[in-house]
Amino acid sequence: xxxxxxxxxxxxxxxxxxxxxxDVQAWVQATxxxxxxxxxxxxxxxxxxxxxxxxxxxxxxxxxxVALPAPxxxxxxxxxxxxxxxxxxxxxxxxxxDRSWYNRAGVEHVMGYCSNAEYHRxxxxxxxxxxxxxxxxxxxxxxWFSVSDVEQExxxxxxxxxxxxxxxxxxxxxxxxxxxxxxxxxxxxxxxxTDIPEAPWFEVDNExxxxxxxxxxxxxxxxxxxxxxxxxxxVIPPRPAAGGYERxxxxxxxQVPDWAAEVVRRQSGDD
Numbered sequence: 200x201x202x203x204x205x206x207x208x209x210x211x212x213x214x215x216x217x218x219x220x221x222d223v224q225a226w227v228q229a230t231x232x233x234x235x236x237x238x239x240x241x242x243x244x245x246x247x248x249x250x251x252x253x254x255x256x257x258x259x260x261x262x263x264x265v266a267l268p269a270p271x272x273x274x275x276x277x278x279x280x281x282x283x284x285x286x287x288x289x290x291x292x293x294x295x296x297d298r299s300w301y302n303r304a305g306v307e308h309v310m311g312y313c314s315n316a317e318y319h320r321x322x323x324x325x326x327x328x329x330x331x332x333x334x335x336x337x338x339x340x341x342x343w344f345s346v347s348d349v350e351q352e353x354x355x356x357x358x359x360x361x362x363x364x365x366x367x368x369x370x371x372x373x374x375x376x377x378x379x380x381x382x383x384x385x386x387x388x389x390x391x392x393t394d395i396p397e398a399p400w401f402e403v404d405n406e407x408x409x410x411x412x413x414x415x416x417x418x419x420x421x422x423x424x425x426x427x428x429x430x431x432x433x434v435i436p437p438r439p440a441a442g443g444y445e446r447x448x449x450x451x452x453x454q455v456p457d458w459a460a461e462v463v464r465r466q467s468g469d470d
Contacts, residue, residue: 204409216416217256224257224293226425231290233337236419237299240344241382242372243354245405249344249412250295253419257293266297279303279321280328287337300325304389306371309381322392329398339398340422342415343386344405348379 227234236253238246254262265286274282280300288294303321307313313321329339346354355376358364375382394400401418405411 203407209409223425225428228291229428233288234293237296237341242375244344244346245408262293264295333397
């Protein structure tokens with residue numbers, strides 16, 4: 200197993216890669232490119248935290264994170280891919296999909312939320328659907344985040360003991376421990392059917408989250424043929440001379456209490 204990346208090295212390299220992601224975003228806007236990045240993998244494999252690092256300094260109007268809830272009754276009667284289509288990027292947009300249409304090949308299949316006919320239809324149609332996207336000029340990048348059973352259980356227990364992160368554990372997440380091999384078989388089958396030249400799968404070893412994030416972002420940057428885009432300098436104009444405006448007295452509005460002052464007082468022991 201590779202040693203964990205030291206924090207100082209990780210933070211410095213992450214910031215450098217994130218600066219390049221900002222350059223990618225400028226290139227996407229300038230060229231009208233359309234990019235879909237799919238994040239899939241085991242529960243607690245670190246997909247969400249990686250998405251946060253990818254999108255941290257990007258414009259949410261340009262780079263959107265899509266994480267769809269369970270389908271509605273109406274959506275269950277639609278063509279399976281139909282509810283994902285409105286979320287695909289227009290020109291100059293990047294979409295980061297926190298899980299995707301591959302729910303059907305994973306949790307829906309393993310947990311019995313779809314029929315065998317629906318599952319096999321998905322395995323047949325997914326490559327066709329993705330080839331259509333690529334043929335139309337959309338870049339489709341698919342990442343699978345891997346983590347060992349030992350590390351997954353460790354992360355589950357950490358979440359269960361942390362009230363701030365307990366919401367991340369759904370009933371399906373907890374059950375995934377008991378269905379480890381079922382999910383493994385489903386992933387293997389999914390790769391056989393959907394690892395296509397036009398939109399291949401890239402696997403991220405995310406046993407060490409720092410290493411996995413750096414590896415994933417560096418690889419993502421290598422897949423996009425972006426170039427430097429000249430951006431106009433931002434010029435802050437001089438503030439004009441005061442024109443006689445007087446602010447109304449503060450006591451005429453309801454002010455938010457100074458909670459920070461109370462915290463400082465308590466910490467200073469000024470009781």
